[in-house]
Amino acid sequence: MKIVVLVKHVPDAQFDRHLNGAGNTVDRDESILSELDEYALEAALQLAEARGGSKAGNQVIALSMGPSGAVNAVKKALQMGATEGVHVTDDALAGSDAAATSLALAAAVRHLGGVDLVLTGMASTDGETSLVPAQLAERLGLPQVTFASTLEVDGGRLTARRDADTSSETVEAPLPAVVSVTDQINEPRYPNFKGIIAAKRKSITTLSLADIGVDPAQVGFAGSWTSVASAEQRPPRTAGTIITDEGDAGIKLVDFLAAQKLL
Amino acid sequence: MAKVLVFIDNPGASLKKSSLELLTLARSLGGSTVALNGDLSDGVAATLAEYGVGNILRPSAQDLDDFLVAPKAAYVAAAAEASGAGIVLLDNSPEGKEIAARVGIRLNAGVITDVVAVDGDGTAHKSVLAGSYSTACKATTPVSVLTLKANNVIPEPAPAPTTPETATVDVPAVAAAARITAREQKVASGRPDLTDARIVVAGGRGMDGDFGPVEELADALGAAVGASRAATDAGWISHDAQVGQTGKTVSPQLYISAGISGAIQQKAGMQTSQVIVAVNKDAESPVFEIADFGIIGDVFDVLPQAAAEIKKRKG
Numbered sequence: 001m002k003i004v005v006l007v008k009h010v011p012d013a014q015f016d017r018h019l020n021g022a023g024n025t026v027d028r029d030e031s032i033l034s035e036l037d038e039y040a041l042e043a044a045l046q047l048a049e050a051r052g053g054s055k056a057g058n059q060v061i062a063l064s065m066g067p068s069g070a071v072n073a074v075k076k077a078l079q080m081g082a083t084e085g086v087h088v089t090d091d092a093l094a095g096s097d098a099a100a101t102s103l104a105l106a107a108a109v110r111h112l113g114g115v116d117l118v119l120t121g122m123a124s125t126d127g128e129t130s131l132v133p134a135q136l137a138e139r140l141g142l143p144q145v146t147f148a149s150t151l152e153v154d155g156g157r158l159t160a161r162r163d164a165d166t167s168s169e170t171v172e173a174p175l176p177a178v179v180s181v182t183d184q185i186n187e188p189r190y191p192n193f194k195g196i197i198a199a200k201r202k203s204i205t206t207l208s209l210a211d212i213g214v215d216p217a218q219v220g221f222a223g224s225w226t227s228v229a230s231a232e233q234r235p236p237r238t239a240g241t242i243i244t245d246e247g248d249a250g251i252k253l254v255d256f257l258a259a260q261k262l263l
Numbered sequence: 264m265a266k267v268l269v270f271i272d273n274p275g276a277s278l279k280k281s282s283l284e285l286l287t288l289a290r291s292l293g294g295s296t297v298a299l300n301g302d303l304s305d306g307v308a309a310t311l312a313e314y315g316v317g318n319i320l321r322p323s324a325q326d327l328d329d330f331l332v333a334p335k336a337a338y339v340a341a342a343a344e345a346s347g348a349g350i351v352l353l354d355n356s357p358e359g360k361e362i363a364a365r366v367g368i369r370l371n372a373g374v375i376t377d378v379v380a381v382d383g384d385g386t387a388h389k390s391v392l393a394g395s396y397s398t399a400c401k402a403t404t405p406v407s408v409l410t411l412k413a414n415n416v417i418p419e420p421a422p423a424p425t426t427p428e429t430a431t432v433d434v435p436a437v438a439a440a441a442r443i444t445a446r447e448q449k450v451a452s453g454r455p456d457l458t459d460a461r462i463v464v465a466g467g468r469g470m471d472g473d474f475g476p477v478e479e480l481a482d483a484l485g486a487a488v489g490a491s492r493a494a495t496d497a498g499w500i501s502h503d504a505q506v507g508q509t510g511k512t513v514s515p516q517l518y519i520s521a522g523i524s525g526a527i528q529q530k531a532g533m534q535t536s537q538v539i540v541a542v543n544k545d546a547e548s549p550v551f552e553i554a555d556f557g558i559i560g561d562v563f564d565v566l567p568q569a570a571a572e573i574k575k576r577k578g
């Protein structure tokens with residue numbers, strides 16, 4: 001099987017994150033592999049391993065689109081066990097919205113050719129729009145399964161389960177397909193020493209827009225269909241009153257709610 | 264003023280509050296057409312008239328619910344073209360966003376998610392990076408596709424009701440879509456919906472397997488019950504109750520956090536609540552950094568006492 005896993009390079013959510021520049025884009029210094037993409041990668045590795053791994057010709061290709069630093073997301077994926085990496089990078093990509101991102105990623109998937117499955121996280125941890133997987137499927141004309149909490153592949157078909165608000169669903173689709181997975185699907189592995197050493201020998205292909213046949217005018221600030229006109233940092237929440245329970249904190253809580261007119 | 268298309272999916276016997284919010288916003292932006300999927304009951308038809316809907320569109324195909332979103336997106340895009348809509352409005356549920364995503368590609372239209380308000384010129388407001396920024400975004404395309412977060416518009420019927428006309432839209436064929444082969448309905452809790460509740464009481468690891476006190480306080484307040492990932496992973500409560508980065512994002516008037524430490528991924532889902540109350544034994548819990556009212560105490564003492572006091576005061 002040839003599986004492409006999309007891995008996004010995002011600012012670490014443990015620290016303060018910022019928008020900056022004229023286009024109010026996310027500041028990507030201090031970025032990491034989006035933690036939700038680790039679940040997609042683990043799902044890919046499990047599917048490949050169940051079929052005899054790379055020795056049996058299974059490929060798990062980690063694909064990222066982004067500035068030079070985004071190659072670190074690809075490297076982490078290689079350390080976890082992806083067989084090869086692809087980094088789409090081009091100055092013209094800066095400022096891409098979900099539509100432009102999905103355009104470039106779809107072109108990269110087509111460029112790789114013969115892909116059976118595209119796996120993604122349920123959302124990036126920065127943009128958090130969850131638009132990319134569905135847009136990628138629409139652009140590639142493939143079936144989409146989003147928010148999969150289980151995934152099985154048998155021959156040319158996949159079966160997944162997903163949770164909606166009022167029901168749980170079982171879905172089936174023929175391959176090739178685009179699947180986004182939730183953090184319920186598995187427990188991602190940590191890269192071990194062997195994996196870190198092995199990753200150094202794996203190849204990372206760098207692709208420009210010309211390589212994947214995308215016109216620079218279709219991506220980046222120029223080609224995006226949305227733009228952020230203004231952004232205002234909200235004052236961080238500050239701590240209010242803190243009391244220690246002396247046997248009547250429940251009553252004091254109700255007093256507080258009454259004073260706030262919340263009862 | 265723009266023509267606005269509102270997508271409403273399987274309303275059943277009556278419209279949800281979030282649908283009424285979409286209709287109210289649509290009216291403030293221009294004339295509204297509804298693209299409906301599913302049966303049009305008398306009750307829903309009456310409400311659509313009350314909310315000033317000009318036209319009701321229905322799909323030519325009956326099997327949209329058998330597939331994952333692709334045919335619904337094809338239908339909504341065709342309905343937008345048929346009605347000449349400049350703005351397409353959907354709810355902000357995961358499915359609403361996915362339909363929006365594909366409609367955007369079909370119409371060459373920018374998609375903006377998590378919208379909380381829309382100006383007359385189509386500028387949409389949303390908060391990003393876990394509530395740390397408020398932004399104004401705009402689609403640069405002739406059509407914009409917006410998904411509206413619940414609880415940001417007060418539903419209001421039109422000054423005068425309309426008599427909507429009904430028409431059918433041909434659903435274009437879709438190349439490939441995943442088929443839904445089984446569907447298990449979940450049991451309704453009878454409590455308000457987590458995503459649009461006015462009050463949320465959420466429990467975490469500190470509940471130690473017993474959500475009784477959380478539920479009791481929630482019921483005294485007429486609130487929805489939420490949980491941290493630790494609590495849902497432990498199986499103490501259904502995964503649907505999870506609040507946070509990979510669960511539901513809530514922005515109620517009041518959020519009570521009980522026995523939750525306040526990890527960044529949990530806080531991400533509740534940051535925009537108006538008032539935050541935290542009850543936790545551990546004075547070092549990060550949740551106290553953002554609580555308007557914090558109680559260092561045992562959830563098993565504080566929650567039942569508060570629930571009893573509320574019942575007493577409410578008589």
Ligand SMILES: Cc1cc2nc3c(=O)[nH]c(=O)nc-3n(C[C@H](O)[C@H](O)[C@@H](O)COP(=O)(O)OP(=O)(O)OC[C@H]3O[C@@H](n4cnc5c(N)ncnc54)[C@H](O)[C@@H]3O)c2cc1C
Binds near residue numbers: 066125
């Ligand atoms: C303030 C602000 C508001 C924004 N609002 C919108 C908006 O409303 N609409 C809009 O279209 N865009 C918006 N954007 C842009 C958007 O956040 C991203 O930049 C867009 O390129 C990708 O969307 P996402 O990160 O939300 O992806 P998601 O759809 O959340 O990502 C899902 C998965 O797709 C894959 N993926 C996504 N991007 C990449 C990548 N570059 N490389 C590899 N894999 C990837 C990953 O597997 C990821 O887990 C906004 C940006 C800012 C700064």
